[in-house]
Amino acid sequence: MGNPDVPPGWSPPQAEMGQMTCGNCHRLLSYPQGAKHVRCACCQTANLVLEAHEVGNVKCDGCSVLLMYPYGAPSVKCSSCHFITKIGEHNRRPPASVQQGPPPLTRNPLH
Ligand SMILES: [Zn+2]
Numbered sequence: 001m002g003n004p005d006v007p008p009g010w011s012p013p014q015a016e017m018g019q020m021t022c023g024n025c026h027r028l029l030s031y032p033q034g035a036k037h038v039r040c041a042c043c044q045t046a047n048l049v050l051e052a053h054e055v056g057n058v059k060c061d062g063c064s065v066l067l068m069y070p071y072g073a074p075s076v077k078c079s080s081c082h083f084i085t086k087i088g089e090h091n092r093r094p095p096a097s098v099q100q101g102p103p104p105l106t107r108n109p110l111h
């Protein structure tokens with residue numbers, strides 16, 4: 001019974017966990033999927049969680065243009081003034097995708 005594709009000895013993960021690095025001390029943190037924040041056990045920094053496909057927005061500290069940065073980036077370099085803006089809790093914004101509503105969860109099964 002069960003899945004013939006699963007090799008013996010393989011056990012499924014207990015829960016869906018994500019990983020990110022602490023923005024302050026760069027320690028690798030694990031967090032349950034769906035968590036919005038994860039607190040670093042090392043330095044107690046509350047890190048905002050972005051999903052891997054998400055992109056954040058931050059305002060350039062140099063010229064105030066709105067920059068986008070990929071998930072997990074500790075800093076982003078401005079393409080117009082080349083200033084490097086550090087990504088911190090104070091200047092993080094929720095990704096734009098959040099405001100566009102949930103993705104379609106149901107797909108048409110055959111037909
Ligand atoms: Zn930390």
Ligand SMILES: [Zn+2]
Binds near residue numbers: 060063065079082
């Ligand atoms: Zn700039």
